[in-house]
Amino acid sequence: MKNRKKALIIAIICLAAAAVLYLLVVKLSQRSEDADSSDDSLVISSVDSGQITAISYEKDGKSLSFRKEDGTWYNAEDKSFPVDQDSLTTMTNALGAVSATRKLDSPEDLSEYGLDSPVLTVRYTASDDKEAEFTVGDTNDAAGGSYLKISGDDAVYLVASDFADTFNSDIYQLADMESFPTITSDSITDINVKSGSHTLEIKNDSDGGRIVLENGEEKENCASSSVTQFINTVTGITFKSHVAYNCKDLSKYGLDKPTADISVDYTTAETVTETSAESVQETADTEETESETETVEVAKQLILHIGSQNEDGDYYAALDGSKEVHVVSGDTIKELVEKKAADFTDNTILSGSLNNAKGIDVAIGSDSWHLVKKEIAKADDLADSAETEGTDSEKATETTDATADETTADAEKVDESETETEEKWYAGDTEIALTDLSSAYSDLSGMSAEKILDTAAKSTGDAAISVAVKWEDDTETTVSFTVYDSSFHLAEINGEARKLVNKRDVEKLVEDMTALLKK
Known part of the structure; x- marks a missing residue:
């Protein structure tokens, strides 16, 4: 009985302690909420964004100011500067409704929030003379925002980082300036890159292809893939940034004496309106005319002047006739300016898939093989055909003589449209x-020249291997390999010997072809 009473007393004491602790936590929580309130929808400043007439901000010791007149935003320091109107609209929208995720009512020390020396100060003036100033301090990475204070308000707020990011641009990031024209590779008729005394040109030929010229001399045996890549580099030019909108001293950017000039001739489709003389005569009384529209190809040309490099290794550039100066990627300019005709040389030895071949002749030493591709009916179709013939013959004996003759003729007739075929190679x-032929063939089709001779060489000695491929279109490619030196074999392709291939590649081709054909 005493034990029960003692246990009851202990339970009552524990319950009382828990109640006191609960009340203490609630009290502290209320105080915390009074000192630090949090609300995702806490609007701390609002104004009709359309009524804002002036915006300025200071960041990193630099300040920008803008004024709105007759619905257009201008740079307060230079009214002729081409201000991007959309960028200013983004700023007015950000100032129209500023929201906070947390409010600190009684901050003891502004330096704790970086607001004694703010990283950003933003001001605006509205048409009703309403003004506001926002100072932005430290970033709270854990909360994902920045501390902000508003003029006339003692509280400190935590706002999303988007607010400060909106006012993070320099003047030329807010400029509405020209961009490099959009040009499709198919519309280009000529590209000319001149750097010093060196000129590289890619132009259309009369057959609808492209030719490469270096210093006015046409270069043969150029890979179309390399030409395409070069053209794509030109069409992919973009201005990374802008540095001057009305440059009066081109020498500052090395553009008084460009290091290179890139000219592009191209065509663009434009719609023109034509009014016929008959239509004008017929409608003279009614003062109405009928017009027709027509799409025509218009020839155009642009020239991009390349100046000096900046500290990042990029290049200053300007379009011909323009006073605007831009920055273009250094890698892009080097890809164009440093290109030589030799870089376009096709280093493949044999272009063409085995699927497009119909015959192959191989000679290794005194041995030679003639391979042909044949189209053979699949084994399953042959078996089905034989079975059908047998069944139909049995039925024929059970019918009249006339029916038997007709059935036998039908059984012997093979419907080619229903017979599946497959291609097989034979020696x-x-x-x-x-699979074995494909493997050996890939030794040749995947082979690349490691060096290209400026002038054709003369093959000496017996060929290590010769391969002649007859294609489906009845054209033929002949390749033979002879020893050039201790490291290379000379590849003679359709009578021209300029490409040097690694001797190990030739030795593997000989080994694999021999193993295949001597089985």
């Missing part, structure tokens, strides 16, 4: 496994 009567 004489011996079938060559397609």
